[in-house]
Amino acid sequence: MGTASVESVLEVNDLKTVFHTQDGTVHAVNGVSFALNAGELLAVVGESGSGKSVTMMSLLQLLPSPPADIVSGTVDFGGANLLELTPAEIRQFRGARIGFIFQDPMTSLNPVFTVGFQIMEPLREHMGMSKRAARDRAIELLELVGIPSASERLNDYPHQFSGGMRQRVMIAIALACDPQVLIADEPTTALDVTVQAQILELIRDLRQKLGMGIIWITHDLGVAAGIADRVIVMYGGFIVEHAPVDELFHNPRHPYTMALLHTLPGHDGGEASRLRSIGGQPPDLIQPPLSCPFAPRCAHAFERCGRENPPLRALRDAHDVACWWDTDKGEEWS
Amino acid sequence: MTTIAETGGDTAAGAPLVQVQDLEMYFPIYKGVLRRQVGSVRAVDGLSFDIRRGETLGLVGESGCGKSTCGRALLRLYEVTGGRITFEGRDIAELAGNALRDMRPRMQMIFQDPQACLNPRMTVGSIISEPLDEHHVATGEEKRQRVRELLEAVGMNPEFANRYPHEFSGGQRQRIGIARALALAPDFIVCDEPIAALDVSIQAQVVNLLQDLQEKLGLTYLFISHDLSMIRHIADRVAVMYLGKIVELAPVEELFNAPKHPYTKALLSAVPVPDPAVEAKRERIILTGDVPNPANPPAGCRFCTRCPDAIDRCSVEEPVWRNLGPAKGSNGTVEDHFVACHRVE
Ligand SMILES: Nc1ncnc2c1ncn2[C@@H]1O[C@H](COP(=O)(O)OP(=O)(O)OP(=O)(O)O)[C@@H](O)[C@H]1O
Ligand SMILES: Nc1ncnc2c1ncn2[C@@H]1O[C@H](COP(=O)(O)OP(=O)(O)OP(=O)(O)O)[C@@H](O)[C@H]1O
Ligand code: SF4
Ligand SMILES: [Mg+2]
Ligand SMILES: [Mg+2]
Numbered sequence: 001m002g003t004a005s006v007e008s009v010l011e012v013n014d015l016k017t018v019f020h021t022q023d024g025t026v027h028a029v030n031g032v033s034f035a036l037n038a039g040e041l042l043a044v045v046g047e048s049g050s051g052k053s054v055t056m057m058s059l060l061q062l063l064p065s066p067p068a069d070i071v072s073g074t075v076d077f078g079g080a081n082l083l084e085l086t087p088a089e090i091r092q093f094r095g096a097r098i099g100f101i102f103q104d105p106m107t108s109l110n111p112v113f114t115v116g117f118q119i120m121e122p123l124r125e126h127m128g129m130s131k132r133a134a135r136d137r138a139i140e141l142l143e144l145v146g147i148p149s150a151s152e153r154l155n156d157y158p159h160q161f162s163g164g165m166r167q168r169v170m171i172a173i174a175l176a177c178d179p180q181v182l183i184a185d186e187p188t189t190a191l192d193v194t195v196q197a198q199i200l201e202l203i204r205d206l207r208q209k210l211g212m213g214i215i216w217i218t219h220d221l222g223v224a225a226g227i228a229d230r231v232i233v234m235y236g237g238f239i240v241e242h243a244p245v246d247e248l249f250h251n252p253r254h255p256y257t258m259a260l261l262h263t264l265p266g267h268d269g270g271e272a273s274r275l276r277s278i279g280g281q282p283p284d285l286i287q288p289p290l291s292c293p294f295a296p297r298c299a300h301a302f303e304r305c306g307r308e309n310p311p312l313r314a315l316r317d318a319h320d321v322a323c324w325w326d327t328d329k330g331e332e333w334s
Numbered sequence: 335m336t337t338i339a340e341t342g343g344d345t346a347a348g349a350p351l352v353q354v355q356d357l358e359m360y361f362p363i364y365k366g367v368l369r370r371q372v373g374s375v376r377a378v379d380g381l382s383f384d385i386r387r388g389e390t391l392g393l394v395g396e397s398g399c400g401k402s403t404c405g406r407a408l409l410r411l412y413e414v415t416g417g418r419i420t421f422e423g424r425d426i427a428e429l430a431g432n433a434l435r436d437m438r439p440r441m442q443m444i445f446q447d448p449q450a451c452l453n454p455r456m457t458v459g460s461i462i463s464e465p466l467d468e469h470h471v472a473t474g475e476e477k478r479q480r481v482r483e484l485l486e487a488v489g490m491n492p493e494f495a496n497r498y499p500h501e502f503s504g505g506q507r508q509r510i511g512i513a514r515a516l517a518l519a520p521d522f523i524v525c526d527e528p529i530a531a532l533d534v535s536i537q538a539q540v541v542n543l544l545q546d547l548q549e550k551l552g553l554t555y556l557f558i559s560h561d562l563s564m565i566r567h568i569a570d571r572v573a574v575m576y577l578g579k580i581v582e583l584a585p586v587e588e589l590f591n592a593p594k595h596p597y598t599k600a601l602l603s604a605v606p607v608p609d610p611a612v613e614a615k616r617e618r619i620i621l622t623g624d625v626p627n628p629a630n631p632p633a634g635c636r637f638c639t640r641c642p643d644a645i646d647r648c649s650v651e652e653p654v655w656r657n658l659g660p661a662k663g664s665n666g667t668v669e670d671h672f673v674a675c676h677r678v679e
Contacts, residue, residue, distance in 0.1 A: 048505030149627035164397025193604035222606030275538035
């Protein structure tokens with residue numbers, strides 16, 4: 001999938017990130033490659049702990065090093081390799097041309113500054129706005145994300161907002177400078193479905209108007225089905241499947257993706273008394289990734305899976321999978 | 335401390351464990367250099383409901399409508415502005431000293447922001463065992479064993495006990511918070527968005543665990559979630575909140591099959607479905623109109639500024655909380671269906 005098309009705005013190649021810990025080296029991201037096109041929405045789904053956040057934080061040099069160590073990779077954005085920029089240079093990109101919504105709104109908002117200040121700061125720094133103009137824009141942004149009586153709430157501190165309101169403040173901050181690329185890490189986990197629908201509308205709108213390319217990490221497959229153009233599935237620090245959204249939901253090819261879709265509770269009734277989960281434990285990332293990470297839990301695993309890591313290979317147009325099993329033929333891939 | 339096995343049993347099942355009457359929680363708003371109080375955010379504004387022993391009461395509603403505030407108030411994490419909360423018939427506001435200390439471990443909370451309550455300087459093992467130390471429940475090898483069991487129960491590797499919270503992903507941290515809340519085997523747990531950051535498989539694992547514990551120990555849950563398909567799966571009854579008030583309360587299948595309040599209807603129409611073909615042609619009831627400010631709620635029905643069914647009377651007169659009569663509850667029981675709306679017959 002590394003093929004660069006003319007319109008790709010962000011291109012990641014062979015990204016590897018590890019953490020050096022007392023217990024050994026944690027192999028969190030094991031050679032991830034993907035490209036994002038202008039105006040498209042790429043959803044990233046996958047198991048908790050599979051490396052979704054670490055991948056995106058690596059791109060923007062947001063991980064403290066040590067313990068994090070980006071051992072290989074390039075990230076092409078507007079002709080620059082983001083991984084080679086100095087801290088001062090990357091700061092010019094973050095929050096300006098690339099907006100980032102962190103997974104955890106409480107620790108990423110600063111508790112000692114007002115919400116208004118935190119939205120206005122990037123506007124003043126990156127867009128050179130006056131205080132007045134930044135204030136007006138901050139109110140407009142808060143209204144866009146559905147915060148009632150926005151102008152009266154600029155002087156509130158984060159703890160005075162509900163969980164979902166804090167998450168929407170994060171979204172407002174990320175959108176403040178009309179970024180070319182938006183990276184959103186579980187941005188709607190704290191939102192009820194009506195507010196979520198409103199945010200998804202807003203995002204659709206911005207994609208069309210500004211041609212913003214969006215990476216949307218989510219565990220909510222319903223959300224992914226509703227807004228994504230393409231979907232990446234991660235497991236154990238690898239991309240194990242990548243496909244256009246319809247294809248992924250209707251014709252999944254990786255055993256993990258199939259198992260994941262199988263665990264969805266029936267959306268037309270809560271009849272089943274127990275929910276299905278995938279048996280077994282997630283991979284221990286301290287082990288170097290020399291075999292298929294899903295093998296111990298996989299229904300199809302055979303000898304080769306435990307000895308060799310399957311590369312991501314193209315199945316058909318824009319559909320890639322990393323698996324030794326050929327689901328179509330029901331035999332080992334050759 | 336009596337165990338649940340002693341007080342539980344069939345006779346007590348179904349009796350109210352928690353009773354809430356006219357609960358109010360207002361947060362003051364200060365303005366100006368002198369920080370004078372100019373008003374208050376009416377986060378929770380007159381809630382009355384019961385939670386039966388052994389049941390799961392789902393609590394849903396728009397972001398900012400007061401769900402977390404309600405949950406925290408039940409555990410006495412706030413000094414409430416008004417109203418009364420009783421636990422096993424005892425007013426929790428009047429508990430003090432030993433009585434309060436005995437009660438605390440029986441009521442726990444899984445917080446919406448797990449990160450905020452995980453001390454970054456403590457290992458995962460000590461975070462989970464802290465409540466065991468505080469209440470002198472277990473020490474030494476027994477304690478270590480308990481921590482291992484709890485980690486396994488939430489689907490995590492027991493070897494992780496020596497690591498620190500920042501070494502974990504968002505969903506892993508959420509599970510550490512769950513393990514901690516379960517450590518003392520409480521009777522009542524307020525679960526505030528307990529599975530929001532988890533992938534579907536681990537959500538299933540955690541929800542199955544909560545249900546197993548409920549079956550075995552008769553636990554009672556207030557389950558706050560915006561995930562309506564999960565609410566449908568886990569809840570016995572569901573309360574729907576809008577701007578500080580409960581607008582509808584009904585047995586779960588009744589609420590999903592025959593919602594009465596226009597806000598509930600709008601909420602149910604917006605549930606995303608994991609099928610791109612369905613998503614592409616679905617019809618949502620999109621709520622228009624300004625979201626009101628909880629410091630200055632609209633007169634009459636609080637939903638009137640956005641309600642598709644509103645009539646003149648709605649912006650003048652507050653609808654009363656009415657019992658529509660019995661509906662089919664879970665496990666063949668019969669439960670009442672309550673609603674507050676002028677347009678419901
Ligand atoms: N500072 C760290 N030290 C050691 N290991 C770490 C550190 N930060 C993350 N990890 C590990 O890296 C792996 C990937 O974490 P990441 O946060 O990317 O997961 P994720 O896919 O975003 O999961 P979630 O859906 O739960 O947010 C996890 O197994 C985590 O335990
Ligand atoms: N400490 C506080 N000071 C002032 N206002 C507060 C405080 N805590 C909450 N509020 C306000 O009370 C209202 C209800 O907040 P609450 O956190 O209960 O909402 P919620 O229903 O849990 O929302 P969410 O689904 O977004 O978590 C919000 O308007 C919020 O801004
Ligand atoms: S490579 Fe083997 S173990 Fe891995 S997912 Fe495919 S079949 Fe299963
Ligand atoms: Mg994450
Ligand atoms: Mg909340």
